Amino acid sequence: MRQMKGEGEEEDIVCLDESFFIDDNYQLTTFTFGSQVIELLCLQSASTDFDLTGQLVWPGAMLLNDYLSKNAELLQGCTVLELGSGVGITGILCSRFCSKVVLTDHNEEVLKILKKNIELHASSENSKCCSGLVAEKLEWGNSEQIGHILQTYSDGFDLILGADICFQQSSICLLFDTVEKLLRNRREGQCKFILAYVSRTKIMDSLVISEAVRCGMQINELVGTRSVVGNLEGVIFEVTLKKQDE
Template sequence: MGTNADQMEREGEDDDDIVCLESFFIDDNYQLTTFTFGSQVLQLLCLQSASTDFDLTGQLVWPGAMLLNDYLSKNAEILQGCSILELGSGVGITGILCSRFCRQVVLTDHNEEVLKILNKNIELHAASDNPEYCAGLAAEKLEWGNSEQISQILQKYSGGFDLILGADICFQQSSITALFDTVEKLLRVRKEGKCKFILAYVSRAKTMDSLVISEATKHKMQIIELAGTRSCVGNLEGVIYEVSL
């Protein structure tokens, strides 16, 4: 039988294991990666595969972001001179592309680790040969459904936004109500339906497919599929929706 000192030492080791657990799962081995969308070439730090846990899906570029960026690069006129807020920005690939056309881009995420890499990518573009590409580009913390954080953003950017963007952000059924609650608050700042939410959606489950449509309807929003945007993304089907009040 071990002594009390032995037992305390073992318990201390257990505590150390718990403290170190999160850092064990966090992968920050980012690689500078080049992406091309039409005539636009972006270089971003990102992971090549997902971290295992702790809600760090935002560390890599997801198929829906590729779908949305392809659409935006082909329809850049909708971005010209606009003010945009992106939900679930991750490493910032969509927001940074938009900064080449928009007057102001606010990229948001709720995860502190993801916000670190998001800010690094903003700094990377601020130091580029074309600093005008990052004019008005900023990152803010935003957890969907968090009224305080939403209010802080709307106070800071009091004019509201012309477009709300989201790329591949519908993963968990439990988050969809909070997502549309947030979208509704952001859309209502601009009266007369002047603000729209553009969602690049990738189908992974039929229950989620119907939930996105029904949740928009519950919030009294019109959700339409943009013509010609339904396509194969990897081995999945993707589509771009336009959502408005």
């Protein structure tokens, strides 16, 4: 790692690479959502300022998994793509009901633990249910990676899911551009984006709504889903493409 100094000063060389800051001391942890029990590897708390938010389970995932476990009929036989999957807790729950689940993330370190958790579930007693569970790299707004997903899964998906993925202002526009392309890719029937949103700032609350509208979508709160998660307010939104005449 090189650190540039001011004019006239020598360049400083720090003999540490990024891996030095990465905590990969994952713990096998049990989560329960109604009758669904999920065991997976995750950290218990974030320990770096590097972009490794996905190494642990966030309140938005708890909110979404509670909702999905109570409304499992929504998932029955469906195809699902999850954005910003982190350790995979939402996708793994979905794989117990869905025919195909594609878990995505942009961070290489997070993808490593996500794949480990998929393997863990494939080798567990639930392995029959996890046959359609795969991980793919997908950074929001990356046209090459989006193109790969659209081509590989050319029939599209019934549902796009996202849990606690709205926390960085600069990525929201790219997130909704990506969602719009995924919703449009549906060959038959309608695809919905289900977003478990956790409110941390007023600016983000309005940005999420305005970006959905900018991308030609309607965004509605799912009745009865507004609740306290951790010590924050969370809600589940359903986002769909506006019909031509709306």
